[in-house]
Amino acid sequence: KQEVTQIPAALSVPEGENLVLNCSFTDSAIYNLQWFRQDPGKGLTSLLLIQSSQREQTSGRLNASLDKSSGRSTLYIAASQPGDSATYLCAVMGSSGDKLTFGTGTRLAVRP
Amino acid sequence: GAVVSQHPSRVICKSGTSVKIECRSLDFQATTMFWYRQFPKQSLMLMATSNEGSKATYEQGVEKDKFLINHASLTLSTLTVTSAHPEDSSFYICSASYGANVLTFGAGSRLTVL
Numbered sequence: 001k002q003e004v005t006q007i008p009a010a011l012s013v014p015e016g017e018n019l020v021l022n023c024s025f026t027d028s029a030i031y032n033l034q035w036f037r038q039d040p041g042k043g044l045t046s047l048l049l050i051q052s053s054q055r056e057q058t059s060g061r062l063n064a065s066l067d068k069s070s071g072r073s074t075l076y077i078a079a080s081q082p083g084d085s086a087t088y089l090c091a092v093m094g095s096s097g098d099k100l101t102f103g104t105g106t107r108l109a110v111r112p
Numbered sequence: 113g114a115v116v117s118q119h120p121s122r123v124i125c126k127s128g129t130s131v132k133i134e135c136r137s138l139d140f141q142a143t144t145m146f147w148y149r150q151f152p153k154q155s156l157m158l159m160a161t162s163n164e165g166s167k168a169t170y171e172q173g174v175e176k177d178k179f180l181i182n183h184a185s186l187t188l189s190t191l192t193v194t195s196a197h198p199e200d201s202s203f204y205i206c207s208a209s210y211g212a213n214v215l216t217f218g219a220g221s222r223l224t225v226l
Contacts, residue, residue, distance in 0.1 A: 034155055038215055043146040043207070046155035091156070093203075099121075100156070100205055100220050 002027045004092055006103035013080055014111050021075040021106045023090035028068050031093040035064050035075050037086040038105070044089065048075070052095075080110045114140055114210040118218025125196055126226055133191045133221045135206035141186035142208035146215070147179075150203040159204075162189045196225045 003026045013019055023033070032051050036044040048057045048064040050073070056065040063076040073090055091102045115138040125131050135145055145162040160170045160181050168181035178200075180192040189208075193200055205220040 032153075036156070043158040043161060044148065044156065044215070046157060049155040051153065093150075100150075100203070100217070102217050 002030075002092060002094060002099070002101040004090060004101050004103040006088075006090060006106050008106055009104065010107040010109075012109040012111065015080060015082060017080050017110075018076070018078050019080055019108075021077070021088050021090075021108070023073040023075070023103050025071045025073075025092045025101070027092075027094075028071050029095040030068065031095050033064075033066055033073050033093070034091050035062075035073075036089045036091065038089060039086050047088075077108075080108075082110045082112050084108060085110050114216045116142075116206065116208050116216045116218045118206055118221055120221055121219060122222045122224075124224045124226065127197050128195055130192055130194045131196055131223060133193075133204055133206075133223075135189045135191070135208070135218050137187045137208045137210075137216075140208075140210050142189075142210065143186060144209040145183060145189040146207045147181060147189075147191050148205045148207070150205070156203075156205065159191075193223065196223070198225045201225045 005024050007022045034049045035047040050066040061078040066073045087105045087107045089105045117136045119134045143164050147159045148156045150156040159174045160168045162168045162181045162183040164183045170176045183189040201224050207215045207217045210216045
C-alpha cells in the first residue's frame, strides 16, 4: 500500500526566502507525481506534474524534482511571496494508473 | 476520521451509455465536494465544485449537461457522465471539505468507454 508523507507539516517564512517542501513515498512503482496548492475553501490547483521517466519540472519560481528510486520529491519555491501562502500537496499515481495517493500537505505561510 | 469513499473504482461501459460515480463522506458532513479528472499524462484538473442543496459550479470548458453533479445530502455527491464517449475515458476523483482548510480525497474512479 502506497504511503505518501510530506515534511514539514507547517512552515512559516519571511517574504523573499527560498524554500523546499519534501514529499516521500513508499512504493517506487509510480506512474507520475504531482504537486498541488490548496487555498482555504477551494479545490486543488495543479502546479507541476512529473512523469515517472522525468527527473524534474519547472514552472516560473517553482521547481519540482523526482527521485523515484529513493521515493522522494521536492518542491522548490524561489523568492517566496505572501501570495504563495497555501497548503501544498503532493500526490502519487500508482503504476496501473488507477489510484492517486495524496500526502497530508505542508501548510505554508509567507510573512510580508 | 475524515474518510471519503468513492465508488466504483473501475468502470467500463459502452459508448452512449451513462455512468454514475458516487462520492461519500463516511464519518463527517461535507457541505462542499469537488470533482476532478485526469487524462493520461496530464495533471489532475478541477471540474466542478458541488455544494449541498444547490447547483454545482463548473470550471470553464466543462460541459454541465454532460457531467451531471448532484449533491443531495451532506454525505453524498454523484457525478453522472451522460452519453459517454471514448474521449471521456479518464480518472475521476472527488474530494470533500473537512473542517476549515482540510480536503479529504476519494481513491478515484477509472472510467473506460469502449
